[in-house]
Amino acid sequence: MRTTELAPGANLAALRKGRGWSQTYLARKANISVSLLSKIEVGDRTLTPAVAAVLATPLGLTMAEVLGRATVEQDSEAHLSALRSAVRDYDLPGRQEVHEGRIGAALEAAGRLRDDVQVARLLRTLPKLLRDATAHAHSANTVDAWAALSDVYSTVYWLAARHRWMDMAELAVTRQRWAIEQRTNPLGAALAARDRAGTYLNGGDFEGGLTVVDRAIAAAQTSLSGQERAFAVGVLNLRGMTLAGRLMDKVEGKREAERHIASAAEAAGWFDRDWNRHHMIFGPQNTATHVLATRLDLGKPHEALSAAEDIDTVLEGLPPTRIAPTRINMARAQLDVGDRDGALENLALAWDVAPQMTRIHPMGREVFRVVSSLHRRSNPQLLRLSKLSGMAL
Template identity: 80%
Template structure:
C-alpha cells in the first residue's frame, strides 16, 4: 500500500500539526531535511532495514526509536511522533488558553465563588478521566482564570493546590497533543503554584508532570533524575497513604522513562527498581484511588508494567502481564483503560498476531475515541495494520470508518 494513501497529508510542512501517523511523519521529516535513509540510520545508530520498514509501514515507530531518530534532525521525540491537531472549530480555544497561562500572576477583579470553582474543577477532572478532549479544552481557559483569581485572593494551601491541579490538566492536554511548548510552560506554572503554599503531595505531582516533559522530549535519563529526586523529597516530607500515593505515581513515571532507555540493559535495571517500589507503594491501596486527577494503585501499576515490558523490547512478557487484563482495568477511567489495549495491540503486532492487534485497537476506539484519535501509537498501529493487510479486511475497514482515518 502506498505510503501517501495510508493517512491524510500533513497540515503544514513545518511540523506544527499533522494527520500522519508517526512512521509516515518520520518519512516526511527526513525528506524535508534532505537525509537519505542510510544517512539518518547511521547517525541515529539504527539499521537501515529497520528505518525502511518503519517508513513503509511494516514496523511500528516506537517512542524510543523516535527519540533516537529525532536527535540527528534536531527534533524532539514529540516532534517526530507529530503534534496532533484539534478540530478547526476548536482552534480558537488555544489562544484563550495560552493567554490565561500567560496571566498567571494577574488575578481578576471579581471574587470567585469557591463552590462554583470546586464544581468546575470536578467537571474538568471528569472530562480528563473520560478523555473528553474538546470539552476539557473548552473549560480550561475560564477555569484557569478563575482558579488564578481565587488562589491569589484566598492564599490558602487548598486554593493554590486547586490552581496547581488546573495546570496539571493543561499539561495533560498539551502532552496528549504533543504541544510541548505549552506542556513545559504548564509544568513550570504548576510548580510555581504549589510552592506558594507548599504542599508536599502537590510538589510530587508537579515533579511527575515535569518529568513527563522530559519523556516527550526524549530525554529519558534526565527525566529519571527528576523522578528520583522527587521520590526522595516525598519520602522525607510525607507519611502513610499520602507518602505511598506520591511515591507510587512517581515510580510509574520512573518505570516508563527507564523502559525507553537506549541501553536496554541499564533500562531494565532502572525499570525493575521502580516497578518494585511501585508494587510496595500499591500495597497501601486495595483498589486504585484518584487524587488531584492522579490515579494510583495495583491496577494502574499493572498497566504501567505492561507498557514498560513492551518498551524494553519484551512483547511476550508484556502480554503475559495482560493475562487477566479485564479485572485489572475494571473500574478505571477511560484515560487509563484505552492506552492498555493500544499497548497490547503493539505487542501483538510484534509477535505476529494481527487479528488480536486489530481487536485491541478497535477496543481502544470504543473506550475512548478522542484519545485513540490523538494517541501516536494508536495511529501508528493502525497504519501498520493497514499496510500489512494486503487484502480487504472488514474489521479494518470498519475501524477506518469509525476513526475517520482513511485506508
C-alpha cells in the same frame, strides 16, 4: 507549530524527505539499521517512542515533533488561543470574585472530562477555569486555593502532552510548580514533579526525567506519611518505570525499570483498589498497566502479554484515560509477536472506549497504520477504524 494528521512512521518519512536525506544517511546519523528505518517508514514496524527519540537528535527535533503534534478541530482553535492567553496571565488574576465552591465543582467537572478523555469539551472549559482558579488563589491565598490552581495547570499539561504541544506542556508544569510553591504542599509538589518528568519523557530526555523522579521520590519519602506517601511515591515510580523502559541501553533500562517496578509494587500494597486523587491514579491496577507498557518498551512483547493475561480484571473500574492506552499497548505487543487479528481487536476496543484519545494518541495512529499495511485485504473493522481515524487504508 507544525501539526500533522500523519501517523508517526509516515511523519518520520516526510521529515526525512523534507530534508533531502536518504534512509542510509539518517540511519547512520541515528546509529540504527537501515532495515529498521525502512520497515518503519513503509509500515511494517511501529515507530516506538524510544526509536523516535534517537531519530529526533540528528533531525534537530524533539521526540514529540517526530511523532507529530496532533491537530484540533477548526472550531477549537479559538479555545486553544484562549487557553494560551490564560496561561500567560498567570500573575494577572483579574477582578472577578470567585467562590471556592464554584472552583471545586468546576475542577471536578474538568476531572471527569479528563478521565473520560473528552478532550474537545475539556479544551472549551479550561480557559475560564484557569482564570477563575488564578483569581481565587491570589485572593484567598490558602493552601487549598493554590493546590486547586496547581491541579488546573496539571490538567493543562495533560491536555497539551496528549497533543504533543510541548511548548504549552513545559510552560504548564512550570506554572504548576510555581502555584504549589506559594504555600507548602508536599503531595502537590510530588505530583508537580511527576508532570515535570513527563515533559522530559515526551521530549525524549529519559535520563533527565529519571533524575527528576528520583529526587521527587526522596523528597516525598521524608515529607509525607501513610497512604499519602505511598500514593506520591507510587505515581512517581510509574513515571520512573516508563522513562526507564524507553532508555536505548536496554540493560540499563531493565535495571532501572525493575527498581521502579519493585518500589511501585511496595507502594501499591497500601491500597486494595486504585486511588484517584487530583485526577492521578495509583494502586495495584494502574501499576499492572504500567508494568505491561514497560515490558513492551524494553522489547519484551511476550512478557508484556503475559502481564496482561487477566487484563479485563486489571482494567475493571479504571477510567478510559487508562483503558485506551493499555489496549493500544496490547495491540503493539501483539503486532510484535505476529498476532495481527489480536492487535486489530485491541485497537478497536481502544477506539470504542476513548475515541478522542485514540485519534490523537501517536501509538494508536501508528498501530493502525501498521495493522492496515500488514493485512492483505481490508475488512469491516479496518474500514470502520479508517473512517474514525481519518487515515486511509
